[in-house]
Amino acid sequence: MEKGIIxxxxxxxxxxxTLVAESGFSKIFFLVDSNTHENCLIPLVENLPSLEDFxxxxxxxxxxxxxxxxxxxxxxxxxxxxxxxxxxxVNVGGGMITDLGGFLASTYMRGISFVNFPTSVLAQVDAxxxxxxxxxxxxxxxxxxxxxEPLATFIxxxxxxxLPLIERKSGFAEMLKHAxxxxxxxxxxxxxxxxxxxxxxxxxxxRSVEIKSEIVKLDFKENGxxxxxxxxxxxxxxxxxxxxxxxxxxxxxxxVAYGMIAEVLLSAKYEGLSDSEMNDIVAHLLLRYNExxxxxxxxxxxxxxxxxxxxxxxxxxxxLIKKIGEPSYDVAVTDNDILSALQYLVSNE
Amino acid sequence: MEKGIIxxxxxxxxxxxTLVAESGFSKIFFLVDSNTHENCLIPLVENLPSLEDFxxxxxxxxxxxxxxxxxxxxxxxxxxxxxxxxxxxVNVGGGMITDLGGFLASTYMRGISFVNFPTSVLAQVDAxxxxxxxxxxxxxxxxxxxxxEPLATFIxxxxxxxLPLIERKSGFAEMLKHAxxxxxxxxxxxxxxxxxxxxxxxxxxxRSVEIKSEIVKLDFKENGxxxxxxxxxxxxxxxxxxxxxxxxxxxxxxxVAYGMIAEVLLSAKYEGLSDSEMNDIVAHLLLRYNExxxxxxxxxxxxxxxxxxxxxxxxxxxxLIKKIGEPSYDVAVTDNDILSALQYLVSNE
Numbered sequence: 001m002e003k004g005i006i007x008x009x010x011x012x013x014x015x016x017x018t019l020v021a022e023s024g025f026s027k028i029f030f031l032v033d034s035n036t037h038e039n040c041l042i043p044l045v046e047n048l049p050s051l052e053d054f055x056x057x058x059x060x061x062x063x064x065x066x067x068x069x070x071x072x073x074x075x076x077x078x079x080x081x082x083x084x085x086x087x088x089x090v091n092v093g094g095g096m097i098t099d100l101g102g103f104l105a106s107t108y109m110r111g112i113s114f115v116n117f118p119t120s121v122l123a124q125v126d127a128x129x130x131x132x133x134x135x136x137x138x139x140x141x142x143x144x145x146x147x148x149e150p151l152a153t154f155i156x157x158x159x160x161x162x163l164p165l166i167e168r169k170s171g172f173a174e175m176l177k178h179a180x181x182x183x184x185x186x187x188x189x190x191x192x193x194x195x196x197x198x199x200x201x202x203x204x205x206x207r208s209v210e211i212k213s214e215i216v217k218l219d220f221k222e223n224g225x226x227x228x229x230x231x232x233x234x235x236x237x238x239x240x241x242x243x244x245x246x247x248x249x250x251x252x253x254x255x256v257a258y259g260m261i262a263e264v265l266l267s268a269k270y271e272g273l274s275d276s277e278m279n280d281i282v283a284h285l286l287l288r289y290n291e292x293x294x295x296x297x298x299x300x301x302x303x304x305x306x307x308x309x310x311x312x313x314x315x316x317x318x319x320l321i322k323k324i325g326e327p328s329y330d331v332a333v334t335d336n337d338i339l340s341a342l343q344y345l346v347s348n349e
Numbered sequence: 350m351e352k353g354i355i356x357x358x359x360x361x362x363x364x365x366x367t368l369v370a371e372s373g374f375s376k377i378f379f380l381v382d383s384n385t386h387e388n389c390l391i392p393l394v395e396n397l398p399s400l401e402d403f404x405x406x407x408x409x410x411x412x413x414x415x416x417x418x419x420x421x422x423x424x425x426x427x428x429x430x431x432x433x434x435x436x437x438x439v440n441v442g443g444g445m446i447t448d449l450g451g452f453l454a455s456t457y458m459r460g461i462s463f464v465n466f467p468t469s470v471l472a473q474v475d476a477x478x479x480x481x482x483x484x485x486x487x488x489x490x491x492x493x494x495x496x497x498e499p500l501a502t503f504i505x506x507x508x509x510x511x512l513p514l515i516e517r518k519s520g521f522a523e524m525l526k527h528a529x530x531x532x533x534x535x536x537x538x539x540x541x542x543x544x545x546x547x548x549x550x551x552x553x554x555x556r557s558v559e560i561k562s563e564i565v566k567l568d569f570k571e572n573g574x575x576x577x578x579x580x581x582x583x584x585x586x587x588x589x590x591x592x593x594x595x596x597x598x599x600x601x602x603x604x605v606a607y608g609m610i611a612e613v614l615l616s617a618k619y620e621g622l623s624d625s626e627m628n629d630i631v632a633h634l635l636l637r638y639n640e641x642x643x644x645x646x647x648x649x650x651x652x653x654x655x656x657x658x659x660x661x662x663x664x665x666x667x668x669l670i671k672k673i674g675e676p677s678y679d680v681a682v683t684d685n686d687i688l689s690a691l692q693y694l695v696s697n698e
Contacts, residue, residue, distance in 0.1 A: 068421050068424070072417045072421075075417070075486055075492070075493055076486065076487055079486055079487055079489060079492055079656075080487075082656060084656075106495065107456070107483075107493050107494060107495055108492070108493060109492065109493075109494075110481065110483060110491075110494045110495055110496055111495060111496065132459065134456075134459060137424055137425065137428055138425055138428055138429075140428060142459075143424070143428055143457070143458065144424055144456050144457060144458075145456060145458075145459045146455065146456055146459055146460060146495060147459055147460065307428075307431060307433075
């Protein structure tokens, strides 16, 4: 099988069965959290009658468990269960599981094979593509990790029906981001989609996966063009970290939605985004995502942003948009303009 | 500068200065242990007058500190000292430091640049080439890691004069291994070299580096030919692990020397190595390396070998030699023959 394949629904089940039948893995390890164990792994295994021998590694759900402590525990678990170089790790879960499990597999015995079954909207459209793996460190998101593509990604739409609404909306924010940086007609379609009432279809998920794949293909290690995928994320990550620092949880997509609002204001100021597009985007994001309180303050957020991986020697570099569908990156932005954009978030909370 | 360059002595100092002057790293972090801090880093910095700003990360010496706990501590230290994607890690030490620091750099922010100044014979001829990085886990050597080449390797012969004799001899065992798998005339030269009285010259170190580089170039990820470098290591690692399990230390090269003795016996049985070469090699290795007691027993060692990364589904695969200079790999060997070879070690202890 070609590495890096992405398959959907029934085709995904068939391809996974073929992979297991043909590759002769010495052992299969499913990595799940307690939610995806129940809601996804059990139905998955029922649909894979040929799958016989496997181990299950279960971790507690939640971003706070994408940690060095949990990673160490999993390294030891693989070692004790005699995983060898021909073992396969199968990650079944949201981005927390696919990031953690990808890093686990990529560092065990200097790298063993892994595949992902992303189970959340966010993981299906974002974490599933691009080979970013890793863990958080001292409340810094993804501070530790490697680039390593999974052998394959299997996307099962049915899993999305088990998600709480907040998680579905959280992932939808990344789909909106894909539209904003790449495709105006996709943006119009998503703006009219009632995510509050239904899961995104396989077709919509597939469009986001396509957009992300095309960008990643051009620049796997994120030295250039791939940075456009960070739109909304410089501010978004700071909002997430500030919440974490106070022991609170701001869902990733909500943080990115707020981040996109601030970065749309910067896009108007620096990249010529029109007032009408700016107003439309801000209005839509506020309407959908204005449900969580923000923690910290503009001053706190800007300090958190200083340690962002994307900056160069302490200077801020943003990924912005010129208009819907036209992204830019490495835009140097002043502290004052960032603070104004962040103050707008506070005033609209 | 071309990636993966290896430079020696004065040329190494010049190249390092050029690299630092031209690459514009945001920050430089030296990783040392307390021995190499004193014996190597201080003289190194004195010889690099243009080097101004840098941080020093110091860990305790010893293989037991190539651990997850120390790694975790170093991840946090880099993060607290605001290392960013444009920082450089400079590993100054033996294989413990270059393995640990290479893994540290390769996983911080999904990989930042690093260079190695290997300071022991072992690190100069072995750890310096081939991109293996990692840590030990639960007494399993290098259980966790990634393949990642340093930006450059700088080999300073003077550092070898600061080594205790045991460490010098330990590294010399890997040079003997290079000779046995690749070059009969190099073997003859080394057999007559008085390692007890002097450090190996740059020329000898260079020959070992050449042999290793040529093999690694053919098969970076060790799916085939590179396995010949494991000669002596399947048994050697088990002897090392058994010592560690009892809280004892058997220097790596001594373990490999004992390992080569056992594997030379297997080479005679399986690969047609002549009795006269077998006897010469065994006699020479016993003469030089028979100074440490072994810990554990053949039964314990064979169990440790079962979890070796090189095995396939629990079957033993050895890297052996057909004659001096002609290696083989993936040779399936029976438990009984391994036990006989291991018993020979006990009888000659």
